[in-house]
Amino acid sequence: xxxxxxxxxxxxxxxxxxxxxxxxxxxxxxxxxxxxxxxxxxxxxxxxxxxxxxxxxxxxxxxxxxxxxxxxxxxxxxxxxxxxxxxxxxxxxxxxxxxxxxxxxxxxxxxx
Amino acid sequence: xxxxxxxxxxxxxxxxxxxxxxxxxxxxxxxxxxxxxxxxxxxxxxxxxxxxxxxxxxxxxxxxxxxxxxxxxxxxxxxxxxxxxxxxxxxxxxxxxxxxxxxxxxxxxxxxxxxxxxxxxxxxxxxxxxxxxxxxxxxxxxxxxxxxxxxxxxxxxxxxxxxxxxxxxxxxxxxxxxxxxxxxxxxxxxxxxxxxxxxxxxxxxxxxxxxxxxxxxxxxxxxxxxxxxxxxxxxxxxxxxxxxxxxxxxxxxxxxxxxxxxxxxxxxxxxxxxxxxxxxxxxxxxxxxxxxxxxxxxxxxxxxxxxxxxxxxxxxxxxxxxxxxxxxxxxxxxxxxxxxxxxxxxxxxxxxxxxxxxxxxxxxxxxxxxxxxxxxxxxxxxxxxxxxxxxxxxxxxxxxxxxxxxxxxxxxxxxxxxxxxxxxxxxxxxxxxxxxxxxxxxxxxxxxxxxxxxxxxxxxxxxxxxxxxxxxxxxxxxxxxxxxxxxxxxxxxxxxxxxxxxxxxxxxxxxxx
Numbered sequence: 001x002x003x004x005x006x007x008x009x010x011x012x013x014x015x016x017x018x019x020x021x022x023x024x025x026x027x028x029x030x031x032x033x034x035x036x037x038x039x040x041x042x043x044x045x046x047x048x049x050x051x052x053x054x055x056x057x058x059x060x061x062x063x064x065x066x067x068x069x070x071x072x073x074x075x076x077x078x079x080x081x082x083x084x085x086x087x088x089x090x091x092x093x094x095x096x097x098x099x100x101x102x103x104x105x106x107x108x109x110x111x112x
Numbered sequence: 113x114x115x116x117x118x119x120x121x122x123x124x125x126x127x128x129x130x131x132x133x134x135x136x137x138x139x140x141x142x143x144x145x146x147x148x149x150x151x152x153x154x155x156x157x158x159x160x161x162x163x164x165x166x167x168x169x170x171x172x173x174x175x176x177x178x179x180x181x182x183x184x185x186x187x188x189x190x191x192x193x194x195x196x197x198x199x200x201x202x203x204x205x206x207x208x209x210x211x212x213x214x215x216x217x218x219x220x221x222x223x224x225x226x227x228x229x230x231x232x233x234x235x236x237x238x239x240x241x242x243x244x245x246x247x248x249x250x251x252x253x254x255x256x257x258x259x260x261x262x263x264x265x266x267x268x269x270x271x272x273x274x275x276x277x278x279x280x281x282x283x284x285x286x287x288x289x290x291x292x293x294x295x296x297x298x299x300x301x302x303x304x305x306x307x308x309x310x311x312x313x314x315x316x317x318x319x320x321x322x323x324x325x326x327x328x329x330x331x332x333x334x335x336x337x338x339x340x341x342x343x344x345x346x347x348x349x350x351x352x353x354x355x356x357x358x359x360x361x362x363x364x365x366x367x368x369x370x371x372x373x374x375x376x377x378x379x380x381x382x383x384x385x386x387x388x389x390x391x392x393x394x395x396x397x398x399x400x401x402x403x404x405x406x407x408x409x410x411x412x413x414x415x416x417x418x419x420x421x422x423x424x425x426x427x428x429x430x431x432x433x434x435x436x437x438x439x440x441x442x443x444x445x446x447x448x449x450x451x452x453x454x455x456x457x458x459x460x461x462x463x464x465x466x467x468x469x470x471x472x473x474x475x476x477x478x479x480x481x482x483x484x485x486x487x488x489x490x491x492x493x494x495x496x497x498x499x500x501x502x503x504x505x506x507x508x509x510x511x512x513x514x515x516x517x518x519x520x521x522x523x524x525x526x527x528x529x530x531x532x533x534x535x536x537x538x539x540x541x542x543x544x545x546x547x548x549x550x551x552x553x554x555x556x557x558x559x560x561x562x563x564x565x566x567x568x569x570x571x572x573x574x575x576x577x578x579x580x581x582x583x584x585x586x587x588x589x590x591x592x593x594x595x596x597x598x599x600x601x602x603x604x605x606x607x608x609x610x611x612x613x614x615x616x617x618x619x620x621x622x623x624x625x
Contacts, residue, residue, distance in 0.1 A: 044403055045458075046468050047522060048509025051401040 001096040001109065002070045006061045007033065007089040008081040013059045019080035020063065023072060027112075029062040039087035058089060064096055066109055152185035159183065163190035170198065170431040172294055192287050195295030201432035202296045202304055208423025209307035213237050213314050216420050220413030220471070221318050224521045227405040228611025229322045230621035239330055240314040247337050248306045254278035255342040257305065259291045259351045271354040271364070272343050278302075291351050293430040304427060305345075312341055312376045318521035319384035322402075323394045325603050326616045332387070332595045339587040340379055344580060348375045355576045358549050361557030367576030368542060368550070368560070368569070370439065371428035373483025373535040374580040381528025382584040385519065390592045391601055393518030395608050402520075407467045414471040418447055421478045425485040438546045439485040442493035443478065446485075449494060450477025453501025472526060476504040479530035480537065487542035487550065496537055504530045535577050539570030 008016055013030065020028065034055035041054040065073050074091055082088055101111040155163075159175040166173040167190055175186040218237040222230045244252070258274030260266055266275045278284055281302065289298040296304075313333040320329070347354040348369050355374075357366035369375060394402065404410055425443040429436035454473025455465030480500035481493060488496070508525035519525060544550040544564060551561040563569050595601060602608070607615035614620060 045462055045464070045466060046403055047472060047525075048513060051403045053401070053403075 001064055001099060001112070002067060003094050003096050004061075004063045004065065004070070004073055004077065005092040005094075006063075006077045006081065007035070007058050007091075008061060008077075009083070009087065009089060010057065010059050012081045012083070012088075013061070015080045016061060016077055019076045020073065023069075023076050025063055025065065025073060027063075031060050031062075033058055033060045037087075037090065056087070064099060064112060066112065153183070155183075155186050155188045159186060160188050160190075163188040166190065167195045167198075167295060170293075170295060170433045172290070174290075194286060194288055194297040194300070198293075198295035198431045198433075199297055199300060201436070202300050202427060202430065205423030205427025206300060206304040206307055208420045209304065209311065209427065210241075210420075212417050212420030212424060213307070213311045214241060216413050216416030217311065217314050218413070219409050220417060220475075221321060221521050223406040223408065223410030223413060224318075224404040224468075225321050226402060226611070227621060228613055230405065230409075230613065231617055231619055232326070232612035233317060233321060235326065235617055236317045236329055237314050239326070240317075240333060241310050243330060243333060244310045244313065244337060245306060247334070248302075248309055249281055251276065251279050252309060252337065252342055253281065253284070253302045253306070255338075256309075256345045256350055257289075257292065257302070259289075265352065270352040272347060274346050274350050274352070296430055301430070304430075305349075308372055308376055308424070309337065309341060309345070312372075312380050313337065315376070315380040315523055315527055316384045316387065318523035318527075319388040319519045320391050321520040322612065323520075323603070323608055324391060324601060325599065326612070327599050328595050328601045331599055332591055335591045335594065336383065336587065339591060340383065340584055341375070344379055344583060345375050347579075348372075348576070355579065357555065357558060357560045357563075357572065358552070359554050361554040363558045363560075365575045365579070366555075366558050366560040366563050366569075366572045367535075368487060368538060368573075369483045369535065369576070370486035370538075371425045371482045373479075373531045373538065374576055377479050377482060377527040377531025378535065378577065378580045379584045381524050381526075381531055382581050383588040384523035385517070385528060386585050386588040387592055388519050388524070389517055390589070390596075394520065395605060397518045398516070404468065411467055411471055414474055418474055418478065421447070421482075425478075425482060429486055435486050435547050435549075441490060442485045442488055442496075443481055445490060445493040446481035446497040446500060447474050447477035449497025450474065450480070450500035453498055454505050457502065457505055472504070472508065472522070473501050476500045476526050476530045479504070479527055480534035482531070483534045484538040484541055487538060487547050489541075489543060489546055492541035492543070495541065496534070499533060499537060500530060503533050532577060532581075535573050535580075536570060539573035540567075542569060 006016070017028070034057050036054055036056055039056060041052055041056055044051045044053055063073060070093065074093065077091055098107055099111040100107045155175050163173045163175065173188065173190045175183045175188050175191065177183040214237055218234045221233045225233055254276050255273045258276055258278045260270050260275045267273065284298050284302050286297040286299055288294055288296055289301065292301060313336060317329070348356055350356060351360060352362070353360050354363060355365040355367045356363050357368045421443060422440060426436045426440040429439055451470050451474035454476065455469035458469045459465040477497050477500040481496050484492065484496060504526050507529040508522045512519060512525060542550060542564065549555065550564055555561045563572055592601070603612065603615060
């Protein structure tokens with residue numbers, strides 16, 4: 001099993017979710033995060049005081065899928081989250097050792 | 113100035129003595145005694161009608177004889193009671209002015225600080241409300257509005273402080289005190305004026321936000337009220353006040369201040385600057401970002417301040433009359449114009465009109481029009497609105513940047529700069545055409561009418577402004593020194609890092625779980 005962590009723009013969250021649901025993905029976790037990459041931050045001005053905001057707000061989507069589905073899920077996310085401008089975000093993929101469904105105690109792929 | 117300061121300290125001691133030993137019993141029967149006085153002579157229909165007409169025109173209801181002198185022994189039904197309409201407006205105004213502090217100012221300032229200090233600002237506003245109420249009831253009201261008896265003042269400085277007859281609100285009942293207004297219950301009048309006394313020190317909090325110990329703030333305010341606010345309010349609004357041009361026939365400075373440009377905004381603003389300089393900047397000021405944590409909260413607070421300001425300005429007419437209506441109108445116009453001009457300048461300079469710009473502009477407009485609102489025309493209000501959008505803007509952005517003082521939430525930039533500008537502009541824009549009191553019998557007695565005629569009112573205003581600034585600055589220097597020695601001014605560096613919410617109040621503004 002793989003974990004896909006995608007950092008995307010706020011307004012792309014809905015598109016990504018819909019695209020993944022269409023591909024049969026039945027669960028995901030979303031969180032508000034801040035960070036920076038090559039986009040860097042932006043400046044805010046309050047009564048003439050300029051503040052450089054280094055950490056830009058983004059949304060992080062976490063999805064766990066079977067090894068076979070990995071390419072399709074990653075492609076779906078990349079396609080649906082893309083605007084083509086700097087700041088579109090990144091996707092990270094890692095291995096998952098086990099998954100347990102709390103209610104039933106099922107594990108591995110049966111718990112997905 | 114040394115004279116004034118010395119006297120302030122003397123007074124502090126005196127008031128403590130009074131409060132310890134002279135707690136007079138509050139006489140509840142006074143009003144009843146008055147009502148049960150035997151009616152010696154029945155009033156004529158004309159006298160009764162004149163009493164009613166006085167209510168409509170906010171005039172003196174005392175029954176007169178044919179010569180126009182008070183008719184001895186004649187009592188009409190409108191004498192010695194509050195007028196329902198005027199009284200209702202003042203009760204609403206009182207609530208509105210309280211609404212400015214709680215929660216208006218608490219939210220306005222609370223939104224502008226960082227998340228870790230939001231509750232400290234709320235606590236400071238609440239603290240002002242409670243502490244000042246106690247001081248006001250014990251002796252504050254008497255110091256400011258206690259009228260000296262007609263046969264001579266009871267202290268050597270009637271121009272500086274009032275008579276002590278109202279200690280513990282003694283004798284303050286629902287009957288009007290006709291020395292100040294004919295139709296407002298004196299207890300309502302006292303509560304209305306108390307709300308001004310509450311918001312004034314609460315404004316200072318803006319300059320020293322995020323970095324002063326709570327105990328130090330409360331002690332500072334306690335001393336500041338006695339040395340600065342009470343004497344200043346008496347001088348400007350008290351019956352014998354030194355600078356009360358409109359209502360004191362013997363005023364030596366014939367200045368005018370409708371709703372508190374000098375008393376509230378200049379005193380708090382200039383004191384705030386001194387206190388913020390003595391205190392030093394917040395830890396990391398200029399190095400780390402300190403943006404407002406909630407502009408939504410700040411704009412809600414601004415809206416509440418604006419609404420509450422109607423009680424502040426229009427309520428200061430002390431009647432639901434034409435002067436109140438004019439103040440209501442000029443207040444609206446000045447605030448609206450300034451709230452548009454400030455972000456307009458931002459748009460021209462930075463390309464983006466900010467929400468904080470709208471909020472700051474609105475408050476600046478309200479501040480600048482405060483001393484003027486009951487004396488100026490709509491055209492005057494337009495001029496004030498434009499000036500209020502420009503001058504405080506420059507103080508908050510350009511001047512602050514040059515001198516690098518950490519006036520955290522711009523109490524100096526908005527209230528001192530705005531209040532000073534407003535007091536001066538009142539000198540140019542005031543006109544008897546909207547307020548006949550400017551050429552009333554008191555104004556004729558002290559020469560205010562001539563001053564207006566010769567267009568030299570601004571010189572009188574400058575004198576009042578100079579005295580206000582001198583008193584605020586000198587007193588704040590001394591009081592801050594005293595507080596620094598007694599309890600210390602700043603929290604430890606660690607507590608400041610953690611934030612005052614947790615370190616001073618043991619609570620967090622926002623809990624996540």
